[in-house]
Amino acid sequence: MRLFAAVLPPVDVVEELGAVVDRLPAGGGLRWTGRAGWHLTLAFYGDVPEATVPELAERLARAAARTGTFAIGLRGGGHFGGRFLWAGVAGETAALSRLAERARAAGRKAGIEGEHRRYRPHLTLARAGDPYDFGPHLTALDTFTGTPWTVAELALVRSNLPTSGVPGERPRYEKVGGWPLAGAR
Template structure:
């Protein structure tokens, strides 16, 4: 009997469906002039709070218990999409992302609480500063990608929308599938 591979998981908050659609429409238009190897499927738009990697059934039970407890004392908060940015070399970035503003103290606090609760379960705290974002595209194929000031000018004001975050989501990554991320469990805030 062949053993199933351990699921690859992460914890995130999602965007509302209407905003995902608007963002995907904008990305589709941009893809005509900005050459990236992969544009993210609209159903995969999210803001990562904690990457977990491959998890055993026992770890999944423990993670679920911790997230349920955390969500039970968390309050909804608002976030807003805010502009564009990149990771990697500016002329040929690895990642194109949409920034996030709004109640960043609440989002950052949630990220830290998740890290603190899961560290004893074998998931080390992230040492890099938390940079919340929504990944839009990966692997730029250009060597003259727009400078940051031109990038900001490309951001349409209609996408600067606010929404209320009301839950945590435990996602499983299914490589080779579209969409690639599937909600394994949802944890509504009180």
């Protein structure tokens, strides 16, 4: 199964960002991510054998227990190579980066190779097949400052890729586990 570790924003934060995204220019070959799947990826594990999941879960539980709660919020936006539009993250980003490193380490210790990129916290909003001029989108996102929230859980999420072949179909995300951070109620 395709898995990743993530922080899932609360519903009110998703709605707040959604109100801004609804006003962004659409079309032009952009594939928008669905609000139900908005998340901050910490570690992408890829295809993980079913037999490995219990050990990964145990190691993620330990990573969560070693990480205290922290406050972040969504702010501004940017893009990666003209292909991915995203909302940025502000607040205790050093704590978020530590949690991401612990989630990557949990995967490595469970025998999962995963991806090895420098961690850059973001929430993906849209993808483009070809390089895209996100200028108007970035202008609109530039002034966005979302309500901060306390991150209190590390989630393990399954990514179910589209199988129907229907254009515009999106991946579906399913939370398969969650562990409270230290100090979370």
